[in-house]
Amino acid sequence: MLTFNLLLLVCLAYVAFLFAVAFLAEKRAERGQGSWLRSPMVYTLSLSIYCTAWTFYGAVGNAARNGLEFVTIYLGPTLVMIGWWALLRKLVRIGRAQRITSIADLISSRYGKSTALGVIVTVMAVVGTTPYIALQLQSVTLSFAVFAGNDATGGGWDPSDLNFSALWVAAGLAVFTLLFGTRSIDANERHHGVVMAIALEAIVKLVALLAVGIFVVWGVAGGPGAMLDLIDTAPVGAWELRPGRWVGLMFLSAAAFLTLPRMFQVMVVENSDERHLATASWAFPLYLMLISLFVLPIAVTGLAHLPGDANPDLFVLTVPLAFDQDILAMLSFLGGFSSATSMVIVAAIALSTMVSNHIVLPVWLNSQQGGAALSGDVRGVLLLSRRVSICVILALGYIYFRLSGAGAALAAIGLVSFTGVAQVLPAMLGGLFWRGATRVGAIAGLVVGFSIWGWTLFLPSFGEGSVIPATVLAEGPFGVGWLRPHALFGIDGIDRVVHAVLWSMVLNTGVFVFTSFLTFPQPLERLQGAAFVQVFRRSAGPRGWADNRAETEDLLVMAQRIIGAAEAQALFSRAAEAQGKGGYLPDATPAFLETLERQLAGSVGAATAHAMLGQITGGSSLSVEELMRVADETAQIMEYSSRLEAQSAELGRTAGQLREANEKLTALSIQKDAFLSQISHELRTPMTSIRAFSEILRDSGALEEGERTKYSSIIHGEAQRLTRLLDDLLDLSVLENGQVTLNLAEVRLADILDRAEAAALSGDASLVVRRDAAIADAVLTTDPDRLAQVFINLISNAQKYCDGSAPELTIAIRFADASMTLDFIDNGTGIPRESQAMIFEKFSRLSDHRAAGGAGLGLAICREVMARLGGRIAYLPGQGGAAFRVTIPLGLAQVA
Amino acid sequence: MTDTPPPPDPQDAPFLARQSYVQRRLGDAARLLPLVGVLLFLLPLLWLMNAEAPRTARGLIYVFAIWTGLIVVAAWLAPRLMHRPPKAIDTSDSPTHEP
Numbered sequence: 001m002l003t004f005n006l007l008l009l010v011c012l013a014y015v016a017f018l019f020a021v022a023f024l025a026e027k028r029a030e031r032g033q034g035s036w037l038r039s040p041m042v043y044t045l046s047l048s049i050y051c052t053a054w055t056f057y058g059a060v061g062n063a064a065r066n067g068l069e070f071v072t073i074y075l076g077p078t079l080v081m082i083g084w085w086a087l088l089r090k091l092v093r094i095g096r097a098q099r100i101t102s103i104a105d106l107i108s109s110r111y112g113k114s115t116a117l118g119v120i121v122t123v124m125a126v127v128g129t130t131p132y133i134a135l136q137l138q139s140v141t142l143s144f145a146v147f148a149g150n151d152a153t154g155g156g157w158d159p160s161d162l163n164f165s166a167l168w169v170a171a172g173l174a175v176f177t178l179l180f181g182t183r184s185i186d187a188n189e190r191h192h193g194v195v196m197a198i199a200l201e202a203i204v205k206l207v208a209l210l211a212v213g214i215f216v217v218w219g220v221a222g223g224p225g226a227m228l229d230l231i232d233t234a235p236v237g238a239w240e241l242r243p244g245r246w247v248g249l250m251f252l253s254a255a256a257f258l259t260l261p262r263m264f265q266v267m268v269v270e271n272s273d274e275r276h277l278a279t280a281s282w283a284f285p286l287y288l289m290l291i292s293l294f295v296l297p298i299a300v301t302g303l304a305h306l307p308g309d310a311n312p313d314l315f316v317l318t319v320p321l322a323f324d325q326d327i328l329a330m331l332s333f334l335g336g337f338s339s340a341t342s343m344v345i346v347a348a349i350a351l352s353t354m355v356s357n358h359i360v361l362p363v364w365l366n367s368q369q370g371g372a373a374l375s376g377d378v379r380g381v382l383l384l385s386r387r388v389s390i391c392v393i394l395a396l397g398y399i400y401f402r403l404s405g406a407g408a409a410l411a412a413i414g415l416v417s418f419t420g421v422a423q424v425l426p427a428m429l430g431g432l433f434w435r436g437a438t439r440v441g442a443i444a445g446l447v448v449g450f451s452i453w454g455w456t457l458f459l460p461s462f463g464e465g466s467v468i469p470a471t472v473l474a475e476g477p478f479g480v481g482w483l484r485p486h487a488l489f490g491i492d493g494i495d496r497v498v499h500a501v502l503w504s505m506v507l508n509t510g511v512f513v514f515t516s517f518l519t520f521p522q523p524l525e526r527l528q529g530a531a532f533v534q535v536f537r538r539s540a541g542p543r544g545w546a547d548n549r550a551e552t553e554d555l556l557v558m559a560q561r562i563i564g565a566a567e568a569q570a571l572f573s574r575a576a577e578a579q580g581k582g583g584y585l586p587d588a589t590p591a592f593l594e595t596l597e598r599q600l601a602g603s604v605g606a607a608t609a610h611a612m613l614g615q616i617t618g619g620s621s622l623s624v625e626e627l628m629r630v631a632d633e634t635a636q637i638m639e640y641s642s643r644l645e646a647q648s649a650e651l652g653r654t655a656g657q658l659r660e661a662n663e664k665l666t667a668l669s670i671q672k673d674a675f676l677s678q679i680s681h682e683l684r685t686p687m688t689s690i691r692a693f694s695e696i697l698r699d700s701g702a703l704e705e706g707e708r709t710k711y712s713s714i715i716h717g718e719a720q721r722l723t724r725l726l727d728d729l730l731d732l733s734v735l736e737n738g739q740v741t742l743n744l745a746e747v748r749l750a751d752i753l754d755r756a757e758a759a760a761l762s763g764d765a766s767l768v769v770r771r772d773a774a775i776a777d778a779v780l781t782t783d784p785d786r787l788a789q790v791f792i793n794l795i796s797n798a799q800k801y802c803d804g805s806a807p808e809l810t811i812a813i814r815f816a817d818a819s820m821t822l823d824f825i826d827n828g829t830g831i832p833r834e835s836q837a838m839i840f841e842k843f844s845r846l847s848d849h850r851a852a853g854g855a856g857l858g859l860a861i862c863r864e865v866m867a868r869l870g871g872r873i874a875y876l877p878g879q880g881g882a883a884f885r886v887t888i889p890l891g892l893a894q895v896a
Numbered sequence: 897m898t899d900t901p902p903p904p905d906p907q908d909a910p911f912l913a914r915q916s917y918v919q920r921r922l923g924d925a926a927r928l929l930p931l932v933g934v935l936l937f938l939l940p941l942l943w944l945m946n947a948e949a950p951r952t953a954r955g956l957i958y959v960f961a962i963w964t965g966l967i968v969v970a971a972w973l974a975p976r977l978m979h980r981p982p983k984a985i986d987t988s989d990s991p992t993h994e995p
Binding site: 067068071075078079080081082083084085086228229231232234236237238239240241243246247250275278279281282283285286289292293296 | 923926927929930931933934937938940941943944949950951952953954955956957959960963964966967968969970971973974975977978
């Protein structure tokens with residue numbers, strides 16, 4: 001038979017064992033050994049402080065009352081954990097980057113290192129956690145009572161007096177926590193020992209619950225199938241699924257998982273490596289699933305085999321006892337004890353850190369008027385305040401336990417606590433993902449949410465009529481019905497927890513967002529907001545400190561008082577070395593102040609560290625002007641470089657234009673040279689023959705009449721050719737310079753063509769000219785002489801060059817909107833493709849120029865004339881022979 | 897003052913190497929997983945539509961099956977998410993060979 005004294009002995013031995021483990025772990029960590037202390041598995045197991053005595057005893061009780069609903073409390077955290085990539089990863093990264101010490105520190109640091117927010121969140125956390133600690137006291141006390149009921153002797157202690165044993169349990173836990181928790185001051189210096197002890201306790205509770213579960217499934221029911229049948233026939237066999245609670249509790253547990261101070265402590269503060277989170281993302285849900293696996297089987301076994309008045313919250317203990325499994329009951333008791341102690345220890349550590357950093361230290365700093373950071377014994381104050389806080393927190397838990405009547409179901413108490421701490425969620429998520437969230441908004445949201453929680457859930461939880469009178473509960477304060485705690489705004493009939501969660505979260509979030517819209521953040525808030533929201537994008541945040549005249553020696557004195565002499569000196573000498581100086585006193589540059597503040601924040605929280613540095617460096621750390629100056633410098637550099645870029649692009653463009661111009665000039669010069677040499681050549685050929693024949697005429701006196709006539713006519717012909725050439729050149733030059741005057745008249749196209757044909761062919765009938773019938777009707781306004789000139793050229797070209805056996809020229813006409821096109825197509829071989837591009841150039845001739853008898857200016861002149869007439873002439877390839885297309889506007893306005 | 901474009905952010909790069917692309921999609925999957933979980937865990941609410949009230953034993957099997965599935969997927973994702981491909985910046989130290 002298990003005696004109460006034996007139980008007490010085992011209990012004390014277990015505590016001693018835990019302490020030894022913690023002590024050894026601490027020693028190993030100090031000596032730098034034991035990297036296994038920081039394995040992902042230890043991290044995962046330390047997260048299991050989520051599963052408190054509430055889980056261990058309360059989940060079974062809840063399952064016995066509400067069936068499967070208990071599982072929502074574990075599904076919420078599961079969803080948060082498997083979604084670690086989106087949220088927890090960011091939270092842990094920020095926690096490490098900013099050396100966050102607690103959830104209050106996170107909120108305070110995000111909203112401009114605000115002391116007010118630190119105080120508010122701390123108070124909320126303490127009040128919210130108090131029911132939870134009471135819950136642990138209650139469960140441990142009840143479990144003692146179970147064994148005391150079995151043991152008539154009692155060992156001189158009447159364990160049935162719950163209040164008395166609760167007091168002892170509370171005192172014992174306080175001592176336990178003091179020994180574990182306040183050994184080191186820097187909250188960011190992780191508690192290796194505590195974490196190790198918690199990991200061990202996590203294993204004990206899991207093993208205990210699994211052992212009881214396996215016993216009931218295989219030992220009592222006789223296998224999983226039989227157990228499922230038992231569940232089906234149990235009172236909870238029909239699943240009373242309440243949608244509001246199913247959704248609400250899942251949300252609530254997810255929210256609480258993020259905001260519970262103790263969860264934040266192990267998840268963020270004690271995290272030593274981000275990669276541990278990856279492992280925990282699946283390992284912790286697995287832990288939760290294993291913990292929950294046998295909850296329902298134990299509950300239905302208890303319902304089936306124990307008397308009807310047995311407390312379902314204690315089935316984990318009473319079921320093994322009912323089947324006389326003493327060892328199992330002992331293991332189960334240790335599991336419950338582990339759950340309670342680990343939760344209380346971590347919660348007390350987390351809360352005491354918050355209280356000392358956010359309430360005690362700021363008050364103390366203010367009371368010491370200025371010089372506190374230098375002269376006061378900061379370390380002493382810190383340690384003392386933490387120890388006192390731990391005792392006060394446990395005392396509060398005990399008081400709540402006494403007030404709430406120690407009778408409420410465990411699950412109900414836990415939900416009160418969850419809803420309280422979940423009020424931090426909007427400010428927290430807003431701070432992580434929304435840069436527009438402001439300090440005032442966060443304060444407003446927190447206060448509203450917390451007030452609603454207090455009114456609708458916390459105060460009524462003390463019992464009807466104990467804090468809130470029964471009449472107020474029934475009719476509202478001063479008879480205002482829509483303010484009834486369980487029916488806000490007159491909406492009745494919602495489950496109380498769901499009602500409180502719904503209204504507090506909706507109004508909290510609404511007020512937070514709306515107030516943030518209306519208010520404008522301070523410079524430090526904006527800096528911190530950016531550093532939090534964009535923690536993955538920027539490695540180093542902007543400086544929070546401006547240049548100043550702080551005495552480094554003062555800083556060293558202060559740092560020694562907070563983080564200890566050796567560590568402070570090491571920090572300072574490292575900084576001095578980094579600045580290229582020897583000794584212990586680096587310059588108080590903004591970068592150094594930033595580092596120092598981070599370091600101090602790891603001990604006393606961001607707000608306090610900021611305030612303490614502020615005292616020494618002389619007040620405000622940062623003004624809007626300084627922020628803008630920094631931003632301006634960056635902007636100026638960026639603008640300067642963009643200007644340089646624009647200039648160089650401009651230069652590049654200009655250089656390109658110059659190169660093009662140069663190429664054009666070179667080409668023109670070559671063209672001019674070619675033109676001159678062409679001209680000289682064209683002039684020289686007739687000149688040579690004129691000179692030769694005139695010499696013959698002069699020197700040979702006796703020439704026959706016929707010969708003289710022949711020579712003179714050659715000279716005459718050559719002179720005519722010269723004149724024609726010069727006329728053409730003159731014509732071309734006039735056309736090119738645009739000095740030509742046009743004599744516009746309305747004429748029939750046929751008349752011009754007749755004239756041109758007559759002039760070009762001059763009776764020679766070797767070329768047959770065919771015209772479209774439509775040409776006869778065409779009338780246009782143009783300069784008939786100039787147009788005739790073009791036609792004469794084209795027709796005579798055809799006559800000269802067309803090499804068809806029966807030369808033939810077809811003139812086709814087509815009308816467009818305001819112009820007509822005339823195609824001159826002959827039936828010769830046409831112009832080779834490679835020559836088509838150059839036939840309109842001056843002096844270009846495709847065959848021997850002698851045969852052509854022209855200077856090669858004809859088409860060049862045609863092109864100029866057509867340009868003057870507002871039309872154009874182009875070679876038309878692919879018509880069988882040479883083809884030219886002349887486009888003429890129908891009515892030519894005066895083209896200058 | 898001219899409008900200068902903000903410095904290019906590596907996260908906004910339109911094209912990524914295959915490995916980094918796969919890495920990002922794994923991240924998307926990891927973000928999506930809890931939503932899938934929420935959906936599946938809310939599914940039993942639809943059972944209320946049935947004429948017959950849902951049974952606890954059946955719910956128990958359903959919830960724990962989904963739970964196990966989520967854990968398996970998360971365990972598959974976690975090591976792959978932590979395996980970071982070497983960053984492009986890191987290679988700048990070592991001499992690179994241009995083809």
